[in-house]
Amino acid sequence: MVVVPISTGAGEALLLGLATGPVCLASCGPVVLPWMLVQPRGVRVQARQLSIFLAARLSGYLLFAATVWLAGSVIPRSWSGRSWLFGGVQVLLAVGLLVYAAGWPHTRCSFADSSADGSSRLVQIDEPPRSHRSRSHRSGAVTLGFLTGISVCPPFLVAGVRAAQLGSLADALLFFAVFFFGTAVWFAPFVSLGVVRRSSSFVTVARMVAVLLACWYAFAGGSVLIERAIYG
Amino acid sequence: MASRVLARPPAFRSVGRSLLLTLPIALWSLLMFTPSFREPGRDRHIGSLAVILFMTTLFFLMMRTGKTYQWRRWFFVALGLLFPVGFIASLVAVRGTMSIPVERMVSGDTPFCYMVIPMLFIPAALARTIIFPGSILPTANNPHSIAIMIGIWLAMTLVVGKGWCSYVCFFGGIEEGFAAIPKRARIGRSVRKLDPRLRLVPWAILLFVVVLSAALFEPVYCMWLCPFKTVTEYPAVHSVETALQMGIFITLFAGLVIVLPFLTKKRTQCAYFCPFGAFQSIFNKINLFEIRFDREKCVDCTLCQTACPIMALSAESIREGKTLMNCMKCGACVDSCKKSAAVWHLKGTKVALKPERARLLFLYGAWAMATMFGGSILANSIATMLHWLPVK
Numbered sequence: 098m099v100v101v102p103i104s105t106g107a108g109e110a111l112l113l114g115l116a117t118g119p120v121c122l123a124s125c126g127p128v129v130l131p132w133m134l135v136q137p138r139g140v141r142v143q144a145r146q147l148s149i150f151l152a153a154r155l156s157g158y159l160l161f162a163a164t165v166w167l168a169g170s171v172i173p174r175s176w177s178g179r180s181w182l183f184g185g186v187q188v189l190l191a192v193g194l195l196v197y198a199a200g201w202p203h204t205r206c207s208f209a210d211s212s213a214d215g216s217s218r219l220v221q222i223d224e225p226p227r228s229h230r231s232r233s234h235r236s237g238a239v240t241l242g243f244l245t246g247i248s249v250c251p252p253f254l255v256a257g258v259r260a261a262q263l264g265s266l267a268d269a270l271l272f273f274a275v276f277f278f279g280t281a282v283w284f285a286p287f288v289s290l291g292v293v294r295r296s297s298s299f300v301t302v303a304r305m306v307a308v309l310l311a312c313w314y315a316f317a318g319g320s321v322l323i324e325r326a327i328y329g
Numbered sequence: 330m331a332s333r334v335l336a337r338p339p340a341f342r343s344v345g346r347s348l349l350l351t352l353p354i355a356l357w358s359l360l361m362f363t364p365s366f367r368e369p370g371r372d373r374h375i376g377s378l379a380v381i382l383f384m385t386t387l388f389f390l391m392m393r394t395g396k397t398y399q400w401r402r403w404f405f406v407a408l409g410l411l412f413p414v415g416f417i418a419s420l421v422a423v424r425g426t427m428s429i430p431v432e433r434m435v436s437g438d439t440p441f442c443y444m445v446i447p448m449l450f451i452p453a454a455l456a457r458t459i460i461f462p463g464s465i466l467p468t469a470n471n472p473h474s475i476a477i478m479i480g481i482w483l484a485m486t487l488v489v490g491k492g493w494c495s496y497v498c499f500f501g502g503i504e505e506g507f508a509a510i511p512k513r514a515r516i517g518r519s520v521r522k523l524d525p526r527l528r529l530v531p532w533a534i535l536l537f538v539v540v541l542s543a544a545l546f547e548p549v550y551c552m553w554l555c556p557f558k559t560v561t562e563y564p565a566v567h568s569v570e571t572a573l574q575m576g577i578f579i580t581l582f583a584g585l586v587i588v589l590p591f592l593t594k595k596r597t598q599c600a601y602f603c604p605f606g607a608f609q610s611i612f613n614k615i616n617l618f619e620i621r622f623d624r625e626k627c628v629d630c631t632l633c634q635t636a637c638p639i640m641a642l643s644a645e646s647i648r649e650g651k652t653l654m655n656c657m658k659c660g661a662c663v664d665s666c667k668k669s670a671a672v673w674h675l676k677g678t679k680v681a682l683k684p685e686r687a688r689l690l691f692l693y694g695a696w697a698m699a700t701m702f703g704g705s706i707l708a709n710s711i712a713t714m715l716h717w718l719p720v721k
Contacts, residue, residue: 120455123455126543126544298529301526302529
């Protein structure tokens, strides 16, 4: 195995992160966007939520780097556990999106209520207490961030290959950390969502998107797992 | 006597004045279709002539009666019904099948559909990639290139805003046709009582397909959700995945485009599903024309709300004298208003000051676009039908 010195590896990790950032942005965007849109308005609030999300994503990265390095080999495309991990993460993302972004902990059914123009309301979303709300938001950012951190997207796989070629565990972790910062730069524009005016319609749309995406992830992950279970 | 008066309402304009106002559209139609008379083929000539007469007559009737919706509907339903005829016939003639072979996709021969436009922006910005298996510029095999269709979309959107959905979209006419069949809505009351938040579903689908298309680098709506794949082209069914896609297309088409419009007399797919309609709603903000309500005349009878085919009116919006953002300017509310409270309005002018002038200005632009785009589709479809008909 070719061992790459970390001095060259760090620069390469940063460049790799910066170069593949748009792909990371596109692949994590479906999770981040609806999540950020259901958060309260304000650049600071959004920046805090994004920071928590990214920190959780970093921890996912580092966990993956450590696993890769300890496994002592690169993760090839043919790695048998890859589809299990990919499918499992997709299904967990679906559950996470449904639970957190759709506001499930604070939803009660109320079929009796009526809106202004006489239409029945299917679901009434309660406003939770402030402390409860922020705790729930934090846990949502942590869960979704971590799950996107361990999802095996193409740039992540490339970084994994290089990390496994490094001399020590510390080097592998450093490689992934630097790679993470390269990709994280691309997430900065999400903070600007904080200036977008929040109306009830806006939040409803964001929640509908989260539910649709959850369905998609459940389908994508579920079909991978089923295929794997059938064909081995 | 009363029924006679109701059956034959007084003409809105004199014949002479109506003809004079129709003259620009007649000239425009001639300008659009004269080149086709230089091409060989009697079928094509007949098709073009029929469209010139059809579009000019309908515009004349709009001028003469002062009604917009019912005459526009003739054109729109004809477009919706004839577009698949011409399109499918050309697919079968060129490929022998409605399905898209993989080699056609690879060579960029897939005709571009405007539904893809919202999904193109993010991948184009992030990776300089067009996520559609078509060609940017026209080719011999594919004249409906991406650049041409985006150019047409942009021009028309600037002129009509979301009016696209009632003067240009060749899919909307199909469900408007099914909605026009029954005399009364079977479940119209239930639709009006639906949760108003369901009107937000097209926005959610729009955002969903936009972000997911960026993540997967493929037009997700076309791959998984477009009901109109049933009557246009679709990926060849060769696996469980493609069979599932086809199942979704057919279910959505049957439910949203045939059954629900028939039962509700509403354009349910446009109102509760179409992401492109939501996308076009954004352009209503920059479009010069809109429908407003003169609150001094309005008696809150809600006839307009009942007439609106895409639920673009709510009690609250009428109280504010406006439509909702998704109004497609079909004119149904204006035509149904017995107090003339619903009016066409040119932004920046006083509401109800000269509504007929605003209507005329809008209709000239919209009808010219409809003649150019929809008219050429109609002419092509008529020529195709004449070509395939056994009797010459």
